[in-house]
Amino acid sequence: MPSGLFHEKYETDERVFQTAFVKVWLFVFLAGCALFPFVASKYMISIMTEVGIAVIACHGLNLLTGFTGQISLGHAAFMGVGAYTCSILISTAGVPFVLALPAAGAMAALVGMVFGIPSLRLRGLYLAIATIAAQFIIEFVIRRWDGLTGGVEGMYVDPATLGPLHFNHPIHLYYLTFVLAVAATLAAKNIIRARSGRAFVAIRDRYLAAEVIGVNLFKYRLMSFAVSSFLAGIAGALMAQYLEVITHESFTIHQSIDYLAMCIIGGLGHLLGGIFGVAFWFILERMLEWLTTTLNSAFPDHITWFVSIREIVFGVTIIWFLIFEPDGLAARWRTIRAYWKLWPFSY
Amino acid sequence: MSQAPVIRVEDLYLSFGGIQALSGVSTRLLEGEVFAVIGPNGAGKTCLLNCISRFYTPQEGEIFFGDREITRFPTHAITRLGIARTFQNIELFKGMTVLDNIKLGRHAFLKSGIFSDILYFGKARREELALRKEIEETIIDLLEIESIRKKIVGTLPYGLQKRVELARALAMKPKVLLLDEPMAGMNLEETEDMARFILNVNRMWRVSVVLVEHDMGVVMDISDRVCVLEFGRKIAEGAPSEIQEDPQVIRAYLGEDPMARTRL
Numbered sequence: 001m002p003s004g005l006f007h008e009k010y011e012t013d014e015r016v017f018q019t020a021f022v023k024v025w026l027f028v029f030l031a032g033c034a035l036f037p038f039v040a041s042k043y044m045i046s047i048m049t050e051v052g053i054a055v056i057a058c059h060g061l062n063l064l065t066g067f068t069g070q071i072s073l074g075h076a077a078f079m080g081v082g083a084y085t086c087s088i089l090i091s092t093a094g095v096p097f098v099l100a101l102p103a104a105g106a107m108a109a110l111v112g113m114v115f116g117i118p119s120l121r122l123r124g125l126y127l128a129i130a131t132i133a134a135q136f137i138i139e140f141v142i143r144r145w146d147g148l149t150g151g152v153e154g155m156y157v158d159p160a161t162l163g164p165l166h167f168n169h170p171i172h173l174y175y176l177t178f179v180l181a182v183a184a185t186l187a188a189k190n191i192i193r194a195r196s197g198r199a200f201v202a203i204r205d206r207y208l209a210a211e212v213i214g215v216n217l218f219k220y221r222l223m224s225f226a227v228s229s230f231l232a233g234i235a236g237a238l239m240a241q242y243l244e245v246i247t248h249e250s251f252t253i254h255q256s257i258d259y260l261a262m263c264i265i266g267g268l269g270h271l272l273g274g275i276f277g278v279a280f281w282f283i284l285e286r287m288l289e290w291l292t293t294t295l296n297s298a299f300p301d302h303i304t305w306f307v308s309i310r311e312i313v314f315g316v317t318i319i320w321f322l323i324f325e326p327d328g329l330a331a332r333w334r335t336i337r338a339y340w341k342l343w344p345f346s347y
Numbered sequence: 348m349s350q351a352p353v354i355r356v357e358d359l360y361l362s363f364g365g366i367q368a369l370s371g372v373s374t375r376l377l378e379g380e381v382f383a384v385i386g387p388n389g390a391g392k393t394c395l396l397n398c399i400s401r402f403y404t405p406q407e408g409e410i411f412f413g414d415r416e417i418t419r420f421p422t423h424a425i426t427r428l429g430i431a432r433t434f435q436n437i438e439l440f441k442g443m444t445v446l447d448n449i450k451l452g453r454h455a456f457l458k459s460g461i462f463s464d465i466l467y468f469g470k471a472r473r474e475e476l477a478l479r480k481e482i483e484e485t486i487i488d489l490l491e492i493e494s495i496r497k498k499i500v501g502t503l504p505y506g507l508q509k510r511v512e513l514a515r516a517l518a519m520k521p522k523v524l525l526l527d528e529p530m531a532g533m534n535l536e537e538t539e540d541m542a543r544f545i546l547n548v549n550r551m552w553r554v555s556v557v558l559v560e561h562d563m564g565v566v567m568d569i570s571d572r573v574c575v576l577e578f579g580r581k582i583a584e585g586a587p588s589e590i591q592e593d594p595q596v597i598r599a600y601l602g603e604d605p606m607a608r609t610r611l
Contacts, residue, residue: 198443202440211422
C-alpha cells in the first residue's frame with residue numbers, strides 16, 4: 001500500500017478530487033442528497049431547500065468577502081434584486097423560467113457592480129458601510145416602486161415551471177436547488193483555482209503588490225462583486241419560489257448579517273466554509289427551536305424567558321468563533337484531516 | 348561594448364510635500380547587465396525603482412523602456428512590457444501557496460477570463476496545466492524551491508519568502524528585473540544562494556537586472572555597473588572598481604576618515 005499520494009503528472013496534482021476515497025465519499029454524499037426526498041418529511045425537505053439556497057448565497061458572499069476581502073453587508077439586498085427580477089419577469093412579462101433565472105442573476109450582478117464601484121476607493125469597514133447603503137437603497141426602491149414590486153404589500157410569486165417540473169411542488173424545488181447548489185460549488189471552486197480567483201486572493205492579501213504584478217484592481221474588484229451578486233441573484237430567485245410571497249421585508253440587513261455570520265463560522269476564504277457554515281447554522285437553529293419548544297412546554301409560565309434564546313446563542317456562537325476559530329470550521333476540518341492522514345504515527 | 352539601453356531615465360524629479368526624494372536623476376540600464384543602485388539610507392534608491400515600476404509618478408522627467416515612454420503608464424500595464432520587481436519588505440500574498448504566488452506572476456499574460464475559469468474546461472484548463480509545467484520546470488527548478496511549493500507563504504521563513512518573491516517576479520517573463528534589497532536580512536549562505544540565482548537568471552535568461560542593495564560585497568562582486576545616489580542626486584556611476592575609488596562616494600558613505608576606506 002502506498003504511504004502517501006505521489007503524483008507523476010501535473011495534471012493529476014491539479015485535480016480537485018485526488019483520491020478514490022474522496023470520490024467515493026463525495027458520491028455517497030451526493031447520492032444521499034438526491035435520495036433524501038424519498039425518506040424525509042415535507043418539513044425536512046423544505047428546510048433542506050433553504051439550506052441549498054443559503055449555500056448558493058454563501059458561496060457568493062464568500063467569493064466577495066472571504067476571497068477578495070471586501071466585506072459586504074448588502075448581500076440579502078442583491079438576493080432581493082434577483083428575487084424580484086425573476087418573479088416580475090415570470091408574472092408580468094411571461095418569460096420562461098429558464099431565461100428568467102439567469103436574468104435574475106445578471107440583473108443582480110449588474111446592480112452589484114454598480115454598488116461595487118465604491119470598492120475601488122473604500123476598504124474594510126468603510127466599504128462595509130457603503131454596502132449597507134446598497135442594502136437600504138435597494139430596500140427603499142422595492143418598497144416605493146409600487147407599480148413594479150407591489151410596494152409594501154409585496155407580490156405573489158407565480159410558481160415557475162421547467163419542463164415537467166413545477167416549483168410550487170417542494171420536492172421539485174428541492175431538486176432544482178440541489179442541482180444549482182452543486183453547480184455553484186463547482187463554479188466557485190473553478191474560479192478560485194484559476195486565474196480570476198488567484199487575482200481575487202491577491203487583491204485580498206496585498207492589493208498594491210497585485211497591481212504591480214499586473215492585476216487590474218478595478219476590473220477584478222468589480223468582477224468579484226458581479227460574481228458574488230450573480231450567485232445572490234440566483235439564490236434570491238430560488239428564495240422567491242420557496243417563499244411564494246415576497247415583500248421588502250424578505251431581504252433585509254438582518255439576513256445580510258446572517259449570511260456573513262454563516263461565512264465566518266464556516267470559514268472565510270475556504271470554499272467549504274460556505275457549506276459548513278450553512279450546515280452549522282441550520283443545525284443549531286433546529287436544535288434551538290427544539291430546545292425552546294421543550295422549555296416552553298415544560299415551563300409554560302415563563303415563556304418570555306425563552307423567546308430570545310436564539311439570538312443569544314447565535315451571538316455567543318459568532319463571538320466564540322471569532323475568538324477561538326477565526327478561520328472557521330473549514331480550517332478545523334483541515335486540521336482534523338491532516339491529523340488522520342498520518343494517524344497513528346506522529347509524523 | 349555597444350549595448351542598447353533597455354531603460355532610460357531622464358532627469359527625474361520626485362518630491363513628497365517638502366521632501367525632495369529624487370532631484371534630476373538620469374541614468375540608463377544596458378541590455379544584459381547587472382546594474383546596482385547604492386547609496387545611504389534615504390538616498391532615493393527605492394523611489395527610483397518605484398518610479399520605474401510605476402508605483403510613483405515623478406513630477407518631472409521621463410522614463411523610457413526601449414523607445415517607449417512609460418512615465419505615465421498605468422501600474423498594472425507595466426508587467427506586460429516585461430518589467431518585474433521584488434520589494435524591500437516582502438510583498439507576497441501570504442494566504443496562498445508558493446505555487447499560486449508564482450502562478451500569479453504570470454497573471455497578465457494569461458488569457459482565460461471569468462467565464463472560461465468557471466467551466467475550467469478546454470482552453471482555460473490547458474493554459475493552467477501548461478503554466479504549471481513551465482513554472483515547475485524552469486522557475487521552481489532554478490530557484491530550488493521544490494520542497495515548499497505547496498506550503499502557505501505566510502508560514503515560510505524570511506529567506507525562503509525572499510526567494511519565492513524572486514520566483515514570482517521571474518514568472519512575469521521579465522526582460523528587466525528590479526530587485527529591491529533581495530539580500531536584506533539574510534545570512535551569508537542565503538546571500539550567496541541569492542547572488543547565484545540572480546547571476547543565473549541574468550546569464551541564462553538574458554534578463555537585465557537593477558539591484559538595490561546595501562551589502563557592498565555582493566554589489567561589488569556581481570554587478571557590471573554601479574550607480575550611487577545621495578540625497579536624491581546621482582553622485583557617481585561606473586564599474587565597481589571605479590566606484591570604490593571615487594572620492595565622492597567614499598565621502599558620502601564613510602565621511603572623511605581615510606581609515607574607513609577599507610570598509611568599501
